[in-house]
Amino acid sequence: MQRNWIGRSEGTEVDFFLDDDGCEGFVTSHGKHERRGIKISVFTTRVDTIYGATSVQLAPEHPLTVEFCAQDAGLQSKVAALLDEQKKAREAGDVGAIEKHGVDTGKFAVNPYSGEKVPIWVANYILMDYGTGAIMSVPAHDERDYEFATKYGIAVRQVIEAAEKSDEAVVLPFCSEDGVLINSGEYSGMSCEAAQKKLQEVAAAGKFGEAKVTFRLKDWGVSRQRYWGTPIPMLYCENKCVDDGLVPVPDDQLPVLLPPQVEITQQGGSPLSRVAEFVNAKCPKCGGLARRETDTMDTFVDSSWYFYRYTNAKNDKQPFDPATAQYWFPIDQYIGGVEHAILHLIYSRYWTKVMRDLGLIKNDEPATRLFTQGMVIKDGAKMSKSKGNVVSPDDMVGRYGADATRMYALFAAPPDRDLDWQEDGVAGVSRFLGRVWRLTTKYSASARGAKETRGEVAGVELKLLRKLHQTVAKITLDFEGRWHFNTCIAAIMELVNELQGADAQLAAGEVRPVVMQELLRTLVLLLAPFAPFLSAELWEELGGEGAVLRQSWPKSDAALAAEDEQEIPVSVNGKLVSVVKVAAGADAKKIEAAAMADEKVQQRIEGKTLVKVIVVPGRAVNLVVK
RNA sequence: GCGAAAGUGGCGAAAUUGGCAGACGCACCAGCCUUAGGAGCUGGCGGGGUAACCCGUAGGGGUUCAAGUCCCCUCUUUCGCACCA
Incomplete structure (x- = not known):
């Protein structure tokens, strides 16, 4: 762009x-x-x-x-x-x-x-x-x-x-x-x-x-004739003690502050020029009369560099210490809307290059990565103060809580896409959190104190742990690699659905406390970034040590997550006919044999000539017949 | 006019390298439960058809064994804009 x-x-x-x-x-x-x-x-x-x-x-x-x-x-x-x-x-x-x-x-x-x-x-x-x-x-x-x-x-x-x-x-x-x-x-x-x-x-x-x-970069004026800007720290010496009379305000007199009382007359020109106490000054070079610059800097100037100050906010000698800035910069990840992608980001990049040339910083660019988030759309228009269609989330927080509100906003769409603001969905998220609460508290007593080691698992324990570790893998990928929080939440919902579907077996004690603990604690860890308040409560309920948000992110156990069977779709001339089950990792020969043995497939190819068989292991089979 | 992004059920959306379109949720429908709730549980839910099946990712072409995904054209929407020589 x-x-x-x-x-x-x-x-x-x-x-x-x-x-x-x-x-x-x-x-x-x-x-x-x-x-x-x-x-x-x-x-x-x-x-x-x-x-x-x-x-x-x-x-x-x-x-x-x-x-x-x-x-x-x-x-x-x-x-x-x-x-x-x-x-x-x-x-x-x-x-x-x-x-x-x-x-x-x-x-x-x-x-x-x-x-x-x-x-x-x-x-x-x-x-x-x-x-x-x-x-x-x-x-x-x-x-x-x-x-x-x-x-x-x-x-x-x-x-x-x-x-x-x-x-x-x-x-x-x-x-x-x-x-x-x-x-x-x-x-x-x-x-x-x-x-x-x-x-x-x-x-x-x-x-x-x-x-x-x-280059066609528009030359954006730095100075404005208005009161509410940063003063430009320059003086005009009346004696012209230097060539053009232009003298910078010495460092020990910075910053130049705006006068508190200014009359806005709407006569045009800078309002500061009519404030005598501000305008009249002494030339720091010759001690004679001098006039202060009365234009102020445009806000683009401030927004081009303010973030460097964050690295060294208590420094009262300089805007920032170069060594400190060098430690923190460049910014790892910049997040902003499309409206930032041009003006502000170009100016701040330009400013960074100037500061680099002056030796104040070492980085060439202010940020290494840019993520452009979507807009929030309400009733078909971009939600903005100027359009007056802004919805405050306070209402929703009041009715459903901060967790449900936050999680709904993340669930509705991935962040790089525009978000259509419709509040109906939040009730569903709220119900979901209620389910998590009931499920966890129902089995927390047995899960809390489990100390034994897990050992071999089979049956329903294997089924649930497999789903758990598949979910951890999926969420880790979507979270770290793509920032697709909506699919992370969907995956947690699937996991909870699976656990709930096995409720009869859980209630019958078919799952040992140690496995229950792994299932529920991991579930809570996965949920924590999306619903931190509820997760903190549940973490405590499950006897977890320390704060839930301080725990390390769960790791997926690949061996547990692996399926031993997989389903392979079989097409004839590109049309889906059947799905066959084969052992995980089956080679092309075995998959082809399974496909040919399938009843529906046989019906389809009966009396025809098999021209070609395409087998993509783990993916698909396609039979071309005439 | 130019530039960029997007278009998938009634709705928000999934589909990571081309390989079962619609995961997950909302809304809706049916049933169960109940000191009746903004509650909970079970099932259904793209379109057509009794069915076998057929059709379906804005529209039209193409590439491919296979296309929501790749290529070309058209349409629509949103965002940005500066006749840039």
């Missing part, structure tokens, strides 16, 4: 030249490169289309635009209108919806490869803060350029044709990179990819361009 957002874009920066008196005698790339005059750098991902460039377009705020305007009042008013449109679109947050407008400056630029003169335009959709603030316009091979050129009658020249020739007429713009250059001088006939590489080399050799990587 970040890869997309940061928007790494590989392309070429190419210098066009302003065609004016200073540029006479310009010679194309074929000959010598005597370049004078003013450069207009453009960034393009499609340098292979450069022979199709029929204009150069500048952002309204481009320095050259400003210069042209200074010489031409008529142009200036038109450009001002373009800039206004761009600003309005930006404020509305949708530059994409802008209607393309532009104005011809009457000036020309020279293509450094071909020497061709092309008109220079200013357009409202060119942004000064991306790339170089100028583009070469290739209408034949770019949607936007095509739209613009047809609107203003700018030439359209095709320089790429499809790699595979077809009889159909070419529809412009042709934007595919799967093509071959035409009308491109000595580069004609090359593939797009090869041409890009070659043209970059030529530009680099001729010193009028180079391969370049551009």
